[in-house]
Amino acid sequence: MMNLISNDAGKKMMTINMGPQHPSTHGVLRLELDLDGELIHAVRPNIGYLHRCFEKYAEKVGEYSKVIPYTDRMDYVSAMNQEHGYVTAMEKLLEIEIPERVEYIRVIMAELQRIASHLLGIGAFGLDLGAFTPFLYLFTEREKVLDIFEKTSGARLLYNYMTVGGLIKDVHKDFKADTAEFVKTFRPKIKELNDLLSYNRIFIKRTANVGVLPDKVALNYAASGPVLRGSGFKWDLRKDDPYSIYDRFEFDIPIGKGEMGTLGDCWDRYIVRVREMEQSLLIIEQALEGMPDEGDVTEASPRRIRPKAGEIYARTESPRGELGYYIISDGKGAPFRVKARAPSFVHLSMLPAISKGSLIADLVAIVGSIDIVLGEVDR
């Protein structure tokens, strides 16, 4: 928990450590706080506790396809989206066409994962602010998504399911029925969540007008995903820079409107995630309808992956924001350089700017509302 570093007599300011093992930092994150009483004067995030140098592994592992399991372990609560980002980048570099069926399965997986990830993010956010019950309800729903993933890929969290050009194997035979069933049962649960948490008075008091992020600041810090949309800026890569087959689906981009307080506060960022889950359900429904029943999911996968010399920066919309992969090929069988642009890393760098002048208790809300995953911050 918090331990005292210094308390110079006569001076008002006090420097305190929050973390690295603080329950509300969502992993191992250390925040150095300069405090005047309970008011925060400055925050200095210290990261790197989970640093494994993923980018060095990617260079040393020897093959493009062997990088995929490592991408799983970056953002371990949305592994499907991480894989999707990497394989999208690789396919652009190799200029290969992907079978229809593969694209549909990938989109369904990515959207299911988005729901699972938001459920965890929202649940943990409530937990940070003392709402224990919603967390348990949301985890029940998240389990159902993970069950679908487990039936298909064999793993619950780190799937290694997408490959360059295809998928490692076809979905399980009840996949369509299972997913349709989940969509049907999950939709009413969002209303339940709203009753339990979103419009709960205590929750609103804790999150409205806290950690306000104006959209100009957000853009200057390159915020993306729900954090940027929470500030009222309509920007979603699925619409604004479409990849895969997202241009075929109809869905809205929810943005923050300052309903409970100031535009761009913690509540706005929170509610964007809740409303995004409804939109993900819409995408899944449309994708289930359009998905071809037959088709080999491995036919487009190249035996040997050896792109010509060149480089690519491809970005996808992960649950946390813009996930970019910058890959340089020097014409050999292994990547010359892989850089992952992690949304959590970028969002965490914004923390000092939005938490100055707030209270310690509010800092917990702010960290929860930007929904970071430390595996992705530290890579």
Place this chain on the structure above:
Amino acid sequence: MKQPEEIFEYLKQKFGEDSIGFEAPEVGQPWIEVDASAVKDVMKFLRDDKELRFDVLMCLSGVHYPDEEAVGVTYHINSTQLKHSLALKAKAPIDNPFIQSVESVWKTANWHEREAWDMVGIKFKEHPNHKRILCAEDWEGHPLRKDYVQQEFYNGMPTGDN
């Protein structure tokens, strides 16, 4: 919306041929090469010009080029208003790895540049907090250099397999 070639022609009129160049690889995206001492001016222009409006720095990556004995930075920028994006590169010799910081243009560069220093050993002029970010402050070497050798011990602790 402008293509990279158009943006290059546009920049050439403003900055001259000496400080910028254009390169397109066999596959993937082309990029504009910028002189390391002109980076800040070019970036500021890209951000503020009415026809370009690059308001977001998506990614900043440090790269080590052992064949050229150089280190370099790749900038990926994007305009949310005009919806075009662009890649730029700046390089510096490995024995004098100084590149101008763009922290004053886009705040997000702060952490990205610290990471590039930590991982590749690129020094950024006028960076307000030029420290390592992922590795410990007293770590030796820069892991993403191609000739990096992991230290055997860190403060007396073995660092594992090399």
